[in-house]
Amino acid sequence: MERVAVGSTNPVKVSATERATAALFDADVTGVDVDSGVSEQPISQAETVTGAENRAARALEADPEATYGVGIEGGVAEFDERPGLYLIMWAAVSDGDRLERGGGPSLRLPDGIAERVRDGEELGPVLDDVLDTEAISEREGAAGVLTGGAIDRESALAHAVAGAFGPFATDFY
Numbered sequence: 001m002e003r004v005a006v007g008s009t010n011p012v013k014v015s016a017t018e019r020a021t022a023a024l025f026d027a028d029v030t031g032v033d034v035d036s037g038v039s040e041q042p043i044s045q046a047e048t049v050t051g052a053e054n055r056a057a058r059a060l061e062a063d064p065e066a067t068y069g070v071g072i073e074g075g076v077a078e079f080d081e082r083p084g085l086y087l088i089m090w091a092a093v094s095d096g097d098r099l100e101r102g103g104g105p106s107l108r109l110p111d112g113i114a115e116r117v118r119d120g121e122e123l124g125p126v127l128d129d130v131l132d133t134e135a136i137s138e139r140e141g142a143a144g145v146l147t148g149g150a151i152d153r154e155s156a157l158a159h160a161v162a163g164a165f166g167p168f169a170t171d172f173y
Helices: 011-021 045-062 111-118 123-131 141-146 153-169
Strands: 002-006 027-031 068-077 086-094 099-103
Touching: 002 011, 002 045, 011 027, 011 068, 011 153, 045 068, 045 086, 045 099, 068 153, 086 141, 086 153, 099 153, 111 123, 123 141, 141 153
Parallel strands: 002 027, 002 068
Antiparallel strands: 068 086, 086 099
16 A cells, blocks of 8 residues: 655545545555645746645655655646636645656636735635635635536546656556
8 A cells, every 4th residue: 555645634635636546556645734835825837836846745754654745736827828817736746756747727717806816815715705605625616616516626636636646657757
């Protein structure tokens, strides 16, 4: 059995990792509280990827028994010549020697929400305010809300984690 340390105690991130690894190997997945080393609301693709990489490395350091460290980071970014601000999701996996990355879906934020995030607010609390909910990021997340439930945060993050595990799980790399 492989031990996988996720660089977060958020239950959605731990579940996403369990979901992504289930097809690959028998895993004992546990969340560990680590600092991402980036802002609470990453505002570029580079900052979001860096947060995922930092979480993966720090998760592995925090759990010496772990075979893999997983980092998951959600952020927002603008893309050249494309209108709007997008929710982005990145994951990183480290075995201590290699560090691999995978991305999840990108979803354009509604203009009113994007404006608040550009003004410095975090996406999760903004959605909680707009929807009159609490801790949306620990349930369906922005992905669920913005797709009418077609996907949810866990499935979106699981795809990012699976992408990051790909180089470890196949002989193509």
